[in-house]
Amino acid sequence: MTVNVAAGGLVRACHPEPTAAVTALSGLLALRLGHSPATLALVMAAVFTGQLTVGWSNDLIDAGRDRLVGRADKPLATGRVTARTVRVALAVAAVLCVVLSLALGAAAGLVHLFLVGCGVAYNLVLKRTALSWLPYAIAFGLLPAVVSLALDPPEWPPAWMIAAGALLGVGAHLVNVLPDLDDDAATGVRGLPHRLGPVRARVTAVVVLAAASVLVVLGPGRPPGWAWAGLAVVGVLVVAALRGRGATPFRAAMAIALADVVLLVLRGGG
Template identity: 80%
Template sequence: MMAGAVTTGLIRACHPEPTAAVTALSGLLAARLGHGPGGIALVVAAVLAGQLTIGWSNDLVDAERDRAVGRTDKPLAAGRVSARTVRLALSVAGGACVVFSLALGWAAGMMHLLLVGCGHAYNLALKRTALSWLPYAIAFGCLPAVVSLALDPPEWPPAWMIGAGALLGVGAHLVNVLPDLEDDAATGVRGLPHRLGSVRTRVAAVIVLVGASLLVVLAPGKPPWWSWVGLAVVAFLAGAALRGRGSTPFRAAMAIALVDMVLLVSRS
């Protein structure tokens, strides 16, 4: 197998969109909370390495399920990259994650490793249970703490930021699972969204994502005027997510999550 094809397969197998989104969010939070260039780079490196391990482990765990439902978009299931290669990449990323995390400081490092552990707990077991939302809530809620605890001196983020991150994480979980509900159900996955069904999952995703928006905008301190514009955009998107057909609800809910990320960074 050619090196270029292997590299492409590894990139696709790491779930590049959520990996890039969470890594970018961590870097933006680091910049907003006062880290210098070196600190920002270290936060980004640690979070990127951790997200790579979560993405690759997800595809390794789900390889047989993905083959069973004919997921040709999954490089491992489609044979475009070998399990051995993915395991090797996972091992390298795991080692880098530990090193970069601890370089952030003991408190921030342990917090980040907890966050990464939540991702692996989801992959290995919790995605099949009614607690599938919990790792997302903890991981997204902890992310601002990873960044603020890496400051000198370490700081604990405000409660509203942790709460908004947790709501954003739950909403991201619900939205992310929506397109795969049927394939998951066919292979025995019964997480919270599968138990709720597509309609109630869509409604729940909108509720928690709009809740995250409100929590950020109404947080202590005077919000900038454009945060109200962001809230109006969220309201419009919520209507589209609840009333739309086809792929519109999924795309609208994803857009709300993106607006929430922008609002969270801007108020940090």
């Protein structure tokens, strides 16, 4: 195995898309809250290593299941990277996550480590239970708190932001699992989306994400015009997600989640 192949496999095994998305979200929130460049970089570094910890632990735990169902997109299942390499990378990421998180201050650091712990708990146990949504709700709900508690002095974000983040997390969980329902069922995974079934899971995801949009727009006070425009766009996407065919509902639900992130960042500073 060449170094390039192993490195590429290691990148794929960390779940690069959600890792990049959550890290970017933390950076945008930090920028919106007025953090200095140094603290902004520290926030993003802590969140990045936390996401690496969650992503690599997920693929290590699921390696046997992924091989069983022939997941060609999973490097550990295809042999593009060895379990030993991922374990070493995971250990390094976990140590860096602890150090960088605590460097943000005790409050922000402990909240972030709790958030990462929820992600690992999902990988280990909760993804196979009816509580599979809970780690996502906690993690997305508390992410704004990690950023605001890193301020000097530390402060908790408003309740609407925590609630909207939690709704966004639940919706993201439902949407993320939809493409893998059959593979998961074949290996005995029965989280909330599996118990709901594909149709009810999709509808629930759309409703939850739309609720997050409404909360973000109305929560911080009188909404500006652009916020109402964003909510109107979400309304169009909700119709597409509920009435569309083929890949349209999934793509529309993903677009609602993206709109929620944009609205959350833009409304979060005021």
